[in-house]
Amino acid sequence: MKRWPVVPTIVVALAVAAMIALGLWQLLIRLPEKEAQLAQLAANPTRPAIAFPRFPDDSLLFRRTSGFCLSVASIERAGAGNAGYRLIANCRTGAEGPGMKVQLGTTHDPDAKVQWTGGRVSGWISHAPDSRPLIAGLFNHVPRELVLVADTPAPGLAANSRPDVGIVPNNHFAYAMQWFFFAAVAAVIYVLAVRRRIARAGEGR
CATH class of the missing domain: 2.40.50 (OB fold (Dihydrolipoamide Acetyltransferase, E2P))
Structure with a gap:
């Protein structure tokens, strides 16, 4: 009982890795994409008028x-x-x-x-x-x-x-921090739980 459980540790490690990956995706991919979109939308009111589009296209906002x-x-x-x-x-x-x-x-x-x-x-x-x-x-x-x-x-x-581009949300940095926070909390809780379990097993011997 003094060693770490293999299967639960692998599962938690994979979950933590997935959360970190989601945070990096928000930070490195989605955030730059949204910043580029916001720059385009900020310039849209000064562009020439167009006929109202028949189908949805967020690049045409404003x-x-x-x-x-x-x-x-x-x-x-x-x-x-x-x-x-x-x-x-x-x-x-x-x-x-x-x-x-x-x-x-x-x-x-x-x-x-x-x-x-x-x-x-x-x-x-x-x-x-x-x-x-x-x-x-x-x-x-x-x-x-x-x-x-x-x-x-x-x-x-x-x-x-x-029209105000400020109404378009840009929460990707906050989303990234949330995923990193969830990963850290999951890792800390798991480590504390396993260490407590090992300690209790040692006391019972």
């Missing part, structure tokens, strides 16, 4: 854009932090295609309704509200749906906030 809403299928409400609520129109753009979401403006009135029938609209590209649970978003890498944030609010609504 680009100036325009589209044409043929008709409004529905208008939904989503939280907007200190601005209260944002009203988002689900637009038909033609017989084919995924349609288009347009953020019409914001309001502090939870019961506010807006009369908007569509037409030409311009603004910038942002993420549409995401109903996926946070934990699901960590493992689901499908790009989030996009929304055209109108630069002119619909009648009765307040103007939308201007």
